[in-house]
Amino acid sequence: MTKINELKTDAAVTWCPGCTNFAIMAALQQVLLELEEEQVLERNNVVLASGIGCHAKIVDYVKVNSFHAIHGRVPPTISGIKLANPELTVIGHAGDGDAYGEGLSHLVFAAKRNLDVNFIVHNNRVYALTTGQFTPTSPAGFTGPSTPRGSLEEPLNPLELMLCAGATFVARGLSTNMKHLGGLLKSALKHRGFSFIDVLQPCVSFFDDREVYKKLTYELAEENHDPADWPKAMARAGEWRYGQGERIPLGIFYQVKRPTFEERVLGPKILVRTKPKDIGPVLAKRI
Amino acid sequence: MKDISILIGGKAGDGIKGAGQIIARLLNRLGYWIFLYDEYPSLVKGGHNFNVIRGSDQKIRAHKKDLDIIVALNQETAEKHKDDLKSGGLILYDSDEADVEGLCIPFSSIVKEMGGIPIMRNTAAIGALAKSLDIEWSVVAKLIAEAMEKQTDLNLKIAQKGYEKVKMPHVPLTRLEKDPQPLLTGNQAIALGAVQGGLNMYIAYPMTPSSGILHFLAAHEDELGIITIQPENEIAVALIALGGAYAGARTMVGTSGGGFALMTEAVSLAGEAEIPVVFVESQRAGASTGVPTYTAQGDLLFVLHAGHGEFLKLVLAPGDVEEAFQLTALALKLAWKYQTPAFILSDKHLSESTFSFDSGIGAEASIEPLLWDGKGEYRRYEDKDDGISPLAFPGNPKAVVKVSSNEHTYMGFTTEDPDMVERIQSKRLRKRQALIEELAEHEQVKVYGNNDSKIVAICWGSTKGACLEAAEELGIKMVQPVVIEPFPVEPLNQALSGAEKIINVEVNATGQLGKILSSHGINIDHNILRFDARPFTVDSLVGQIQEALS
Numbered sequence: 001m002t003k004i005n006e007l008k009t010d011a012a013v014t015w016c017p018g019c020t021n022f023a024i025m026a027a028l029q030q031v032l033l034e035l036e037e038e039q040v041l042e043r044n045n046v047v048l049a050s051g052i053g054c055h056a057k058i059v060d061y062v063k064v065n066s067f068h069a070i071h072g073r074v075p076p077t078i079s080g081i082k083l084a085n086p087e088l089t090v091i092g093h094a095g096d097g098d099a100y101g102e103g104l105s106h107l108v109f110a111a112k113r114n115l116d117v118n119f120i121v122h123n124n125r126v127y128a129l130t131t132g133q134f135t136p137t138s139p140a141g142f143t144g145p146s147t148p149r150g151s152l153e154e155p156l157n158p159l160e161l162m163l164c165a166g167a168t169f170v171a172r173g174l175s176t177n178m179k180h181l182g183g184l185l186k187s188a189l190k191h192r193g194f195s196f197i198d199v200l201q202p203c204v205s206f207f208d209d210r211e212v213y214k215k216l217t218y219e220l221a222e223e224n225h226d227p228a229d230w231p232k233a234m235a236r237a238g239e240w241r242y243g244q245g246e247r248i249p250l251g252i253f254y255q256v257k258r259p260t261f262e263e264r265v266l267g268p269k270i271l272v273r274t275k276p277k278d279i280g281p282v283l284a285k286r287i
Numbered sequence: 288m289k290d291i292s293i294l295i296g297g298k299a300g301d302g303i304k305g306a307g308q309i310i311a312r313l314l315n316r317l318g319y320w321i322f323l324y325d326e327y328p329s330l331v332k333g334g335h336n337f338n339v340i341r342g343s344d345q346k347i348r349a350h351k352k353d354l355d356i357i358v359a360l361n362q363e364t365a366e367k368h369k370d371d372l373k374s375g376g377l378i379l380y381d382s383d384e385a386d387v388e389g390l391c392i393p394f395s396s397i398v399k400e401m402g403g404i405p406i407m408r409n410t411a412a413i414g415a416l417a418k419s420l421d422i423e424w425s426v427v428a429k430l431i432a433e434a435m436e437k438q439t440d441l442n443l444k445i446a447q448k449g450y451e452k453v454k455m456p457h458v459p460l461t462r463l464e465k466d467p468q469p470l471l472t473g474n475q476a477i478a479l480g481a482v483q484g485g486l487n488m489y490i491a492y493p494m495t496p497s498s499g500i501l502h503f504l505a506a507h508e509d510e511l512g513i514i515t516i517q518p519e520n521e522i523a524v525a526l527i528a529l530g531g532a533y534a535g536a537r538t539m540v541g542t543s544g545g546g547f548a549l550m551t552e553a554v555s556l557a558g559e560a561e562i563p564v565v566f567v568e569s570q571r572a573g574a575s576t577g578v579p580t581y582t583a584q585g586d587l588l589f590v591l592h593a594g595h596g597e598f599l600k601l602v603l604a605p606g607d608v609e610e611a612f613q614l615t616a617l618a619l620k621l622a623w624k625y626q627t628p629a630f631i632l633s634d635k636h637l638s639e640s641t642f643s644f645d646s647g648i649g650a651e652a653s654i655e656p657l658l659w660d661g662k663g664e665y666r667r668y669e670d671k672d673d674g675i676s677p678l679a680f681p682g683n684p685k686a687v688v689k690v691s692s693n694e695h696t697y698m699g700f701t702t703e704d705p706d707m708v709e710r711i712q713s714k715r716l717r718k719r720q721a722l723i724e725e726l727a728e729h730e731q732v733k734v735y736g737n738n739d740s741k742i743v744a745i746c747w748g749s750t751k752g753a754c755l756e757a758a759e760e761l762g763i764k765m766v767q768p769v770v771i772e773p774f775p776v777e778p779l780n781q782a783l784s785g786a787e788k789i790i791n792v793e794v795n796a797t798g799q800l801g802k803i804l805s806s807h808g809i810n811i812d813h814n815i816l817r818f819d820a821r822p823f824t825v826d827s828l829v830g831q832i833q834e835a836l837s
Contacts, residue, residue, distance in 0.1 A: 011698075042684075045682050060689075066699075067533050068689075068690070068692055069556070070526075073522065073526045076518060076530065079518075080538070081533060083516065084531040084534035084536035084538075085682060088534065105519050105520060106523055108519075277512035282511060283469045283644070284469070287312070287469050
């Protein structure tokens with residue numbers, strides 16, 4: 001427990017009592033310590049980034065480098081960080097409105113490029129900090145202050161989307177199942193490439209579906225799912241459509257190795273330790 | 288003054304741009320100062336493209352309307368521009384394509400006869416033009432061999448055939464003493480200035496007229512020791528730049544007005560989180576899509592006010608390639624020193640025109656920003672008298688580096704405490720005073736022409752070229768602020784002291800510099816505004832100033 005305290009800041013925590021973001025944070029802190037112990041990462045090389053919403057506060061509470069960015073823009077922010085210094089362990093946090101609404105195009109391209117960064121969506125399926133409007137993953141018929149007669153849109157399935165976009169690590173976790181989530185985070189951080197985890201994160205104030213998740217979730221690992229098999233990953237991802245479906249799979253849906261974007265762009269170069277060259281020879285060619 | 292203006296025109300796809308560059312290099316190698324204006328419509332094939340190549344024994348930064356030679360690859364070029372031909376001027380044309388009064392050369396037949404492809408008509412035209420200018424064949428042959436890497440021998444044969452078809456020189460050009468200088472577009476000068484300023488990574492989404500920076504840097508990544516990235520949109524462009532700068536890499540982005548509109552949330556973030564990034568905004572004629580491949584200076588107030596909230600900005604407006612080079616290097620240096628976004632305002636006319644670059648000018652060397660000394664606990668937003676908090680980067684074993692878009696404490700934690708909110712905003716804004724003091728050591732306002740004249744033409748950005756020459760010709764004073772924000776009020780008042788008549792010259796419809804001037808108590812007597820999406824030419828502006836004075 002004392003070790004965990006090293007990763008805590010003295011910023012005042014402003015999540016609701018009982019908020020399931022606490023569990024995501026605790027799982028992350030635990031995994032960071034374990035990976036530090038295993039010498040997989042160095043604490044001073046860890047960078048967290050977040051968007052806007054309840055999830056984003058996490059960067060204030062974890063004592064590592066961080067960039068509290070803006071709504072939807074976590075994927076390009078972490079891309080810039082990783083390209084500048086590929087030695088850093090970069091973990092992006094985003095909400096569902098952030099990742100699947102405001103910044104959807106960035107997420108698709110981050111997966112397509114396969115930078116070695118981690119992207120964790122705190123998916124509470126509601127805009128909580130703005131008092132309960134529907135999000136891209138809210139079920140159809142969701143009632144909130146902007147949809148008093150119920151949302152008219154079908155939810156987006158982010159797992160299918162990430163599988164189609166070329167993500168090399170696609171997983172789903174549940175914030176109330178901390179042990180399992182910790183395992184996913186560890187695998188994601190060890191994966192070289194774009195790691196995506198959609199974390200179902202019940203919101204105790206605006207969308208408390210803890211009981212539903214408890215009832216419907218199961219672990220892929222217990223059913224001999226082969227994460228190297230893309231069609232099977234798609235089939236599993238389609239089992240639950242964020243509102244419809246009887247079973248909600250948790251775990252690693254898909255994992256494959258592909259060259260990372262930074263390897264391709266940078267080779268062995270590390271920009272933060274590189275100075276540009278003399279412009280003289282290029283100028284001479286312009287005569 | 289030795290001065291020659293040559294126009295070459297044809298359809299998009301005729302290779303006008305390539306031919307224009309070779310003609311410019313020919314004149315450059317004969318010792319002339321060069322200015323090249325490149326005009327083309329927003330299409331890939333067809334339409335009317337032309338280049339005006341001007342050579343002079345003086346440093347020039349603008350083209351003239353009146354022409355000495357027209358090289359017409361089609362009928363339309365001759366028809367559109369023949370009224371601008373000086374008396375005694377020459378039209379060289381493809382007699383297989385056009386029928387005009389002038390020197391007919393069958394460019395198409397030459398190409399066909401030699402087994403070339405249609406675009407090589409421009410090579411035949413270059414040969415014919417060179418002979419008309421009395422340029423030795425060896426000079427032409429050497430340049431073609433260097434510049435045309437594909438089908439070099441065939442191009443040489445076609446050029447020679449064109450050369451031989453002209454029996455005698457028509458406008459003989461004297462060779463000058465000056466050594467040739469590098470020829471750069473404004474975009475290339477901005478790119479090289481950035482590298483000089485320490486650039487590591489350039490990020491951009493394609494948008495005319497800024498794309499030249501991306502293309503040039505992408506083509507020279509290894510030679511310059513930098514990388515370029517083309518992401519999914521301008522929002523990603525700006526955020527990649529901010530992420531990179533937070534981690535310690537020097538980043539720059541480039542776009543035009545529409546793309547910059549998408550970047551404004553990141554501009555505000557850079558101000559709030561104190562992240563140094565250089566934004567290049569190369570203006571084109573707007574609003575909205577506007578006239579996409581043509582010029583305007585319509586985004587001055589937009590850039591000045593871009594981003595919600597109140598924060599420190601540095602806005603620089605170069606008017607030629609030397610300024611583009613120096614000011615971009617300066618923008619990188621000051622962005623990092625003051626940890627705030629900096630802006631280079633260019634436009635189509637500066638970005639895509641080609642100039643002789645005076646490579647002896649030198650530039651700001653890149654500097655190390657204020658770095659943390661490693662003592663005690665690191666606080667990213669440490670309070671300092673001048674507002675500049677020492678920097679540390681992620682990876683530093685002793686520092687936890689926290690930046691935030693939220694209003695924050697010295698440590699970087701979110702705060703809503705009224706006292707803290709006020710203190711941290713004051714800290715950020717205090718940097719402005721230090722920046723103003725540093726800028727005072729630079730030439731923020733340039734003065735040209737007749738220093739004793741009570742009549743002053745004032746302009747900014749690419750309008751410098753035409754305005755400077757017009758002022759010299761008319762014997763009046765010309766004043767050009769190159770720093771727009773923080774606005775150099777004192778140096779401007781000095782430059783304008785004793786002025787009895789101030790004429791404001793801008794390529795926009797509402798006189799945006801004029802508005803800024805009046806907000807600082809400097810009143811304009813006349814506005815000369817051009818907003819037909821074309822830049823001023825020297826001769827047209829002389830006429831307009833004379834009219835304003837009469």
